[in-house]
Amino acid sequence: MKNAKCLITAMRATMLALACLLANPSWAIMLTLEPSNQIGMPGDSVFLDLTISGLGVGTAPSLGAFDVAFTFDDFALDFVGLGFGEELGIIGLGEAIFGSNSGVGAIDLFEVSLLTASELDSQSDTFVLATLEFLVVNLDPGMLTAVDFSNIVLSDAFGNALNADGFGAIIENSQPMPEPATLALLGLGLAGLGFVRRY
Numbered sequence: 001m002k003n004a005k006c007l008i009t010a011m012r013a014t015m016l017a018l019a020c021l022l023a024n025p026s027w028a029i030m031l032t033l034e035p036s037n038q039i040g041m042p043g044d045s046v047f048l049d050l051t052i053s054g055l056g057v058g059t060a061p062s063l064g065a066f067d068v069a070f071t072f073d074d075f076a077l078d079f080v081g082l083g084f085g086e087e088l089g090i091i092g093l094g095e096a097i098f099g100s101n102s103g104v105g106a107i108d109l110f111e112v113s114l115l116t117a118s119e120l121d122s123q124s125d126t127f128v129l130a131t132l133e134f135l136v137v138n139l140d141p142g143m144l145t146a147v148d149f150s151n152i153v154l155s156d157a158f159g160n161a162l163n164a165d166g167f168g169a170i171i172e173n174s175q176p177m178p179e180p181a182t183l184a185l186l187g188l189g190l191a192g193l194g195f196v197r198r199y
Helices: 002-023 180-198
Strands: 030-034 037-039 045-053 065-072 077-084 096-103 106-113 126-136 144-155 165-167 169-172
Touching: 030 144, 065 126, 077 096, 077 106, 106 126, 144 165
Parallel strands: 030 165, 037 169
Antiparallel strands: 030 045, 045 126, 065 106, 065 144, 077 126, 096 106, 144 169
């Protein structure tokens, strides 16, 4: 009898947990900057796509609005500009409202769709929200710098908050650093050249 009660209690707990999961599905929505690893030397332009993934395929949850902020090292990078994608609506047709602010080492961009919920539900599960352009200004050989998320606010077609994780990008100057032996050989060569000129 005790075993039957334990079994019934365990079944009820399992059914309750299953009902909670089905009532509140947890979507794995992610924002990424792609490519996540990029090579850049001083003078190079670097383009990063702000990509969202993990939305419903032809169904909710769909994205209705976003406000995303980034930080970066303004000694290494200059923010040049950005372009918005069209999944939230074509801005030129008045289907979306957008904007951006940039300051020292920071960028904030937002977009609000004016499309209906059924139009937004036709979004694909992964798409580019915006493309950011940076100019590499000061990045020593062998060094790297990052562009990271500092704030993420997302909402669905009805204005309900969506949770998401954000993964930034790394920009690396892949030029090899001069090794001490190379510098020593260069110094000996210059000294020898000076010695030859004297005699």
